[in-house]
Amino acid sequence: MLQQTRVETVIPYYERFLERFPGLASLAEAPEADLLACWAGLGYYTRVRNMQRAARAMLEMGGFPTDYEAIRGLPGVGDYTAAAVASIAFGAPYAVLDGNVMRVMARVEDEPGDIRSTVVRRRLLDAAQRRLDAADPGLFNQALMELGATLCAPANPKCLLCPVETHCVARRNGRERELPVKSRPGQRRAVVVTLLAIEKDGRLLMWRRAEDSARLAGFWELPESEMAPDAEIVGVAGTFRHSITNTTYEMVVKRARLARKPLGFSWLDEDQLRTLPLSTTARKAIALLAPR
Secondary structure, three states, X not given: OOOOOOHHHHHHHHHHHHHHOOOHHHHHHOOHHHHHHHHOOOOOOHHHHHHHHHHHHHHHHOOOOOOHHHHHOOOOOOHHHHHHHXXXXXXXXOOOOOHHHHHHHXXXXXXXXXXXXXXXXHHHHHXXXXXXXXXXXXXXXXXXXXXXXXXXXXXXXXHHHOOOHHHOHHHHOOOOOOOOEOOOOOOOEEEEEEEEEEEEOOEEEEEEOOOOOOOOOOOEEOOXXXXXXXXXXXXXXXXXXXXXXXXXXXXXXXXXXXXXXXXXXXXXXXXXXXXXXXXXXXXXXXXXXXXX
């Protein structure tokens, strides 16, 4: 859950998820709709599908693997997650490299390269591995991550309080505020999308993405205006913004009427809306409507 998502956002999802799926078997056997509904709002939904695949793999293994290579082989697990779990849970000597650690190591090493570069990231990981305390790699990794999160801040590093100041080459050379070097992402684009809130007898018109959809497979959405060209607009419920990578969507939610339900759409009542997996934009749009 912490991949690409902040801790404070994750905590309530984490608690609900463990209550709903307390073990490997319950996660492995859960219907996908239940998984997606429990995860809805966290985004990057491939993560939860991979978690279920990993749970099924671990049931076949007989439990959670304890060595780095086996952990790394689980669906959805990359180098960072494998190193973190292997070192913290099992004492395996593998250094982690997240954003905080990259910043610390770029300054300690006085690394002039762009940290978006794969080559530079490999150099920083190698540097962290060389310094790793093999006697307690989990504690070392957590300390390095915490150092980057608290003292070795992006804009105003608190060097006078830093326990590794004397080892920091960038600090010695007066370059700590110039590092790490990070190229700017591509220019953001703005897109306006009109969603239609079409209600009938206390139910809302929705459609479901296909199981093989490249994005948000299996999730329910409000129709966009192009999907119901015959709809009669009767008002505006509100607007909100939603950002994905380099695109900012200006979502306009309009109330509408429609004489006949289009093929492939469904009327969903309040109870269904609470239990089915809804996309984040659908949830935000429904929140703009009158209390349901």
